[in-house]
Amino acid sequence: MQLNNVTRLKDNRTECYSIIVEMTITDYLDLVNNIYRKKGGLKGQREPLKSSSAMRIRKQMVKDIKSGTILPPIVLGLIVSDVEFAEIPQINFERLTEIINSPSDGNLTIIDGMQRTTALNEAIEEGANNLQLIRIEFWISTKLNSLIYRMLILNTGQVPWNLRRQIETVFSTMINEIALSVPEMEVYTVDDPSRRTKGGQYHANDLIELYLAFGGRKEKVDTKERLADEFTRLDFIEATENPTFSDIFYGSLKRLTLLDIQISRYQSGDNEYRFSNGIELFKSQPARVGFITSIAKSIYGRPGVERSHDEIELIKIQVFKKLDNLIEKLELFNNTQLGDFLSLNLLSEKLSIKSSRVGDFEREFFTKSFEVLIEEASKIVSMDVCWLSY
Incomplete structure (x- = not known):
């Protein structure tokens, strides 16, 4: 891959470097197709365009690319090591090319420009000049938190992916960070034959919902309702603005995992009730969501509440303790x-x-219950006080 005209600026607010380079369409598509090959290719990463206006825009974009138009820069997020990050201010073309060409699995993602990328693919298939140059902006950081904040800011006010789809694009990187931060946790995916047999085992898709609940400080995130999703996005931006947000989330997951492991030791000897044995408590996703949401509310306050970084850190220490x-x-x-x-x-x-909204009811129930658990943790003798709080 040949890079041209490299410019770099440091974003001191998020501790990221913004690097803009020029590369050929072919080099760019080779890079990103490699990213998504294991996930079924680029076509599986974007919700299908359904409106006639959106499809017309994409068709026009493909036509313009074939005519030699210049697209706005596509933004890629790249997670690097501390050593690599320290090289960025004086990095040369050769070393930058090496870092960009060999990211760890899950550490490179498109954070703004999936539709442009899809249009570029279609244009090449229809005979566009594959040596045409395009501009690519790399946001380079050592922490996923900075990239998520940048992605949400970039996509707010557009006709965007819903919040869950945006988080899914960076989820491989999140799984890498979870594995390092919570080694006691086992994560399995839809392709993994493993299933929950003990405490501390969770499905990858369920962790996405936990992240959304934690960032939005809500036990129910309605990504299908546009207005609700936009308000949650704003709450998420406020949360991820805090540089320690991801660390606090991983710390919360760690407490969930360790508590789950201890509770799962309990065996009643019968299956008379829905929750007869300890392993069944956090097998329930509403229970996990409620636990994570209760921690988020305790540390950050309810949605709309603004706390200083120092206040958040102090409360976090108290809650975790x-x-x-x-x-x-x-x-x-x-x-x-x-x-x-x-x-x-x-x-x-x-x-x-019995309720027609069982899932919503249970999320509210567990959130309230675990809020009481956190409040009373130092003197609690039985979970009765939690279960009776709703």
Whole structure:
């Protein structure tokens, strides 16, 4: 790959470097097609265009590319090591090309320009000049958090992907960071034959919802309703503005995992109730969402509340300490003591009501319950007080 006319600026706000380069359409498509090959190619990454106006715009874009038009720069996000990041201010063409051409799996993603990329693919298939130069902007950082913040800012006010689709584009990188931050957790995907057999095992898709709930500080994220999604996006931008956001999320996942592992030790010896054994509690996605949301609300406040970085850090330490002490206490419990503490029979009874909105009800129920758990963690003797709080 030949890079031309490299310019670089540092964004001190997000600790990112913005580097704009020129490359041929062929070199660019080779780079990004390699990114998405394992995920079924580029076509699987974007929701199909349904409106006639959107399809007309893309058709016109393809026609213009074939005529030699200059597209606005496509923005790629690249996660690098601390050592590589330190090289950026004085990096030469050869070294930059080497870093760009050999990203770790999941560490390079399109954060603005998927439709332009698809149009470029179609234009090449229809005979466009594959040596035509295009501008590519790389946002280079050591942390995913900075790229997500940049992606949300770039795509706000456009006809955008919904919030979940945007998070999915960077999820491979998030999984890499989770694996490093929460080694006790096991993550499996739709292609993985593994299934939950013990505490601390979760499906990758469920983690995306946990991330959305944590960033939006809501137990229910409605990505199908445009207005609700836009308000959640704004809440997410406020949250990811904090440079320690990802670290706090990973810390919250760690507490979920360790608590799940301890609770899952409990076995009742029967299956009379929906929640008879400990492993069944956090097998429930509403329970996981409720737990994560309750931590987010405790640390950041409810949506609309603004806390300073110092205040957030102080509250985080307090919340994590409470949960760590609770986990340490549960480690010492035998099976009978765990059963008495969990009160799973009462939980099953509270969730036995019939409702057309069972999923929404359970998310609200668990969020409220775990908010009480965090408040009372230092003196709680039974989960009764949690299950009875809703």
